[in-house]
Amino acid sequence: MKAATIKDVAARARVSVASVSRVLNDQGVVGEDTRRRVMEAVDALSYVPHSGARSLITRKTDTVGVILPDLFGEFFSELIRGMDLAAREKRLHLIVSSSHDDAEEASFAIKSMRGRVDGLIILSPHLDAAALAASMPRSLPVLLMNGGARDVERSSIIVDNHGGAEAMTRHLLDQGRRRVAHVAGPGGNLEAEARRAGYLAAMAGAGIEPVVLDGDFDQASGYRAGAAIAAMDIRPDAVFAGNDMMALGVLLALQEAGLRCPEDVAVGGFDDVPISSLVRPTLTTMRIDIAGTGRRALERLVSLIGDAGESSPAHEIVRPQLVVRESSSSNSGKGGAKAVLAQGG
């Protein structure tokens, strides 16, 4: 027993399918009697319109796709949450697709979205703009959140990773720290590279020799880096981790090694994921309003879909904001903790 179609409804209501369609989308004018009969039939059959069929002719799916590199960790879930919130307000569906590390997989995913979505938000920090552009029909509205999208013929929202990293590094230096180490994100990741470059620039500006350890944005790699740092002959007195999850790992490793933070080693992260204000010491970081950025991305995509054709692509820049918490502040007393809790809780 299959689901009822518009024909079944029409038959039962003894009207034409056109009338049913009209009632359901209240379009045109419909007689009082017709309308009633249709409604009766609709819920007698508990009819629900087939959105696939509808979108074939209306040429809209009321769905947007999100292509993510990964779904791990708080960053992406916050981002999706923001998008979902905005999507819900606009009565749009969200189709998510993740784990696209390489260009090949990503462009396959993009292709397979054709006919399913009205537009795409693409987040692929590993991909260069050229590879992306290749796999996308010009007709599909796309919003890029790709570190390297600055100069591409597509609208984008990009985080000022370089500037943020510089700011964090300078903050650490301003606290009187000299040997500021950096735990870098994965090679080939444009965001990671921008952050590393920002760090290097700030260190160069201060005339201090940089120290870079490898990481991959995961907590475990931060832990390893932290352990390595704790064991160094000339131990750094501050660490700027490429993101909060790694900063967390550093924090734990330091603690394990019997080092105090911030007294012995100050630590700074990047992103301001929710957990950052829930650990002790609370984590100094460069705040990105992650959910807000996700929401914004969806809203911009919607307007791209709206003016179907050609307003020239706009590139929006999100500037992360320094949030000083216990892990880097000289006077990390009770007050600091209180302030953070008020915000985190």
Place this chain on the structure above:
Amino acid sequence: MKAATIKDVAARARVSVASVSRVLNDQGVVGEDTRRRVMEAVDALSYVPHSGARSLITRKTDTVGVILPDLFGEFFSELIRGMDLAAREKRLHLIVSSSHDDAEEASFAIKSMRGRVDGLIILSPHLDAAALAASMPRSLPVLLMNGGARDVERSSIIVDNHGGAEAMTRHLLDQGRRRVAHVAGPGGNLEAEARRAGYLAAMAGAGIEPVVLDGDFDQASGYRAGAAIAAMDIRPDAVFAGNDMMALGVLLALQEAGLRCPEDVAVGGFDDVPISSLVRPTLTTMRIDIAGTGRRALERLVSLIGDAGESSPAHEIVRPQLVVRESSSSNSGKGGAKAVLAQGG
């Protein structure tokens, strides 16, 4: 300039649309020459089949929908991650829809999925089974992850919340704690209620007066409860929070109040979200393999979709497992921390 259709390809290749279709799905037999011509046309036009149109006739969308109450916190993001992983392996798309607190919204969301998905995973701890059943055509495969779905005519995966809560409460009692308080989840949430009931059962079993504080599964409510507990005349010496996020809040509030955990107050949570092994003290909890459960849910849905008709609905039960960490262990020394780190990092 619109995207190319199968007709355009056929025209350019000078064959019929039927042949194009055959080549693309390699079905039937196609002449070598035809195949080549089609392929050429396909990538000359960079043609991508319109999946919406295809699914109209094949009656499958290769997409599954996920209805969630919320997207906040680590629990749901882990769950989605697991589903996404499984979906990707099976080359399925995932369409997520959240923020369905009330039955009305949820059933609207369910309806609007018709024609978009081949099946649905529904997670709605607020909804009773009856309301759900009403809004679902029998023909749509559905997997319920709903605390109250035990007896409904649909397949389900449910967590043994009652048993888990009992186990945790008993664990706390076994540590020699007597005044074990419970921070409950939101009223009307079936999972929350089962956990509360499990707690009450265990306390009754031990012949100890229960103490229940209100919460809503958010970290902030845990914080408030923790503060309240710290201020009690006869202060509890253990707290079982209804989930990890609230347990975290309790931990922070206790710490704020100058109380030590576990020495003064032991704390236990529920879920084992990733963060639980990253806070200090590390959090004792009832572990659910969240991502694994999500994956399992998707896989079961797929098999439901597979045997289109009627294998009778199966109800799978996930039994949470006690994970003892620092927040409740009597000897919370260096060793404990190490063990946890090895696992968390």
Place this chain on the structure above:
DNA sequence: CTGTTAGCGCTTTCAG
């Protein structure tokens, strides 16, 4: 105000 009639882009008999 309502019904008839084309399709949307694709797959799939059924003939050739």
Place this chain on the structure above:
DNA sequence: CTGAAAGCGCTAACAG
């Protein structure tokens, strides 16, 4: 081996 034609369920002119 290939093409013509009939729809999948729905909407949108266009007549009545």
